[in-house]
Amino acid sequence: MRTYIIRRLIYAIPTLLGISVIVFLITRLSPGDPVRLYTFGALNITEEDIQALREHYGLNKPLYEQYGSWLWQVLQGDFGKSLQYNRPALPLLLERLPATLQLAVAALTLQLAIGVPLGVIAALKRGTWIDNVVRFFGVIGHAVPTFWFGLLMIIVFSVTFRLMPSQGVLTVGHDVWDIPDRIKHIIMPAFVLALAGIANYSRYLRTETLDVISQDYVRTAHAKGLSERTVVFVHALRNALIPMVTALGGILAALVSGALVVEQVFTWPGVGQFTYAAARSKDYPVIMAGVMVASTLLVASYLLRDIMYAVVDPRIKVK
Numbered sequence: 001m002r003t004y005i006i007r008r009l010i011y012a013i014p015t016l017l018g019i020s021v022i023v024f025l026i027t028r029l030s031p032g033d034p035v036r037l038y039t040f041g042a043l044n045i046t047e048e049d050i051q052a053l054r055e056h057y058g059l060n061k062p063l064y065e066q067y068g069s070w071l072w073q074v075l076q077g078d079f080g081k082s083l084q085y086n087r088p089a090l091p092l093l094l095e096r097l098p099a100t101l102q103l104a105v106a107a108l109t110l111q112l113a114i115g116v117p118l119g120v121i122a123a124l125k126r127g128t129w130i131d132n133v134v135r136f137f138g139v140i141g142h143a144v145p146t147f148w149f150g151l152l153m154i155i156v157f158s159v160t161f162r163l164m165p166s167q168g169v170l171t172v173g174h175d176v177w178d179i180p181d182r183i184k185h186i187i188m189p190a191f192v193l194a195l196a197g198i199a200n201y202s203r204y205l206r207t208e209t210l211d212v213i214s215q216d217y218v219r220t221a222h223a224k225g226l227s228e229r230t231v232v233f234v235h236a237l238r239n240a241l242i243p244m245v246t247a248l249g250g251i252l253a254a255l256v257s258g259a260l261v262v263e264q265v266f267t268w269p270g271v272g273q274f275t276y277a278a279a280r281s282k283d284y285p286v287i288m289a290g291v292m293v294a295s296t297l298l299v300a301s302y303l304l305r306d307i308m309y310a311v312v313d314p315r316i317k318v319k
Contacts, residue, residue, distance in 0.1 A: 070288065083283045123205070123210045138202050142196060146193070146262060209236060209237070278290065
């Protein structure tokens with residue numbers, strides 16, 4: 001197992017390197033000059049001052065020199081200083097990472113806790129009204145735009161009934177360890193972020209469960225007189241979950257990146273909102289740090305997926 005993990009990590013290096021090259025070129029070649037953007041409206045700023053700032057941040061060098069310098073800094077754990085905040089970019093990003101991870105983990109928990117049971121129930125109640133409702137919900141969950149559903153939740157539960165807060169992670173003036181208040185703040189954004197996943201997993205697991213319960217070994221388990229619960233949860237569900245591991249690959253990175261819209265709607269102070277603001281203001285170091293953190297999470301989630309294969313299915317050997 002250790003050798004396998006090390007080998008996969010080595011394979012990830014050219015992937016991350018290629019991503020960094022593409023994003024670096026896109027950010028640098030996009031229209032606009034960040035130095036002029038930040039100095040716009042400032043008094044007593046001359047053209048010489050602007051050129052001095054460009055030289056200070058290395059923006060006057062050829063692209064290949066800029067990339068080489070940036071890569072050498074990254075290898076030393078330095079993503080450069082934010083052009084907007086004049087602070088190291090990576091710590092700025094990591095300050096907001098816990099908020100995004102909280103939202104992503106809460107959304108993933110809702111996806112699995114709601115989507116998996118709905119899929120199994122729909123398969124066991126095939127052709128009934130329950131099955132039809134779950135399938136209808138699956139279609140709606142995929143069709144509803146995230147931003148629209150988030151705004152609808154705010155209008156209904158925050159504005160109309162005043163049951164939930166509409167923004168932030170904590171009520172102003174409350175203690176940082178006020179868990180009930182934090183839960184109230186995270187319920188709506190987590191459910192909005194989880195909606196598509198719940199719909200996807202319920203449909204996916206319904207299909208897999210229907211396929212598994214038609215297999216010979218399930219019929220044999222019924223013939224042996226085993227209880228319905230034992231047949232479903234011990235024989236059918238475990239085998240139906242094996243293909244689900246594929247769907248989980250990259251889910252953490254997908255949730256983190258997908259949180260961008262949700263964070264904007266609910267003013268959630270996470271990585272997505274911060275990186276979006278950096279992209280609008282052309283804060284190159286923050287953009288690169290955000291992309292590389294998300295890419296690393298993607299690689300880690302795929303590695304976790306492959307390890308989970310061996311855990312869920314004992315027939316698979318990781319070497």
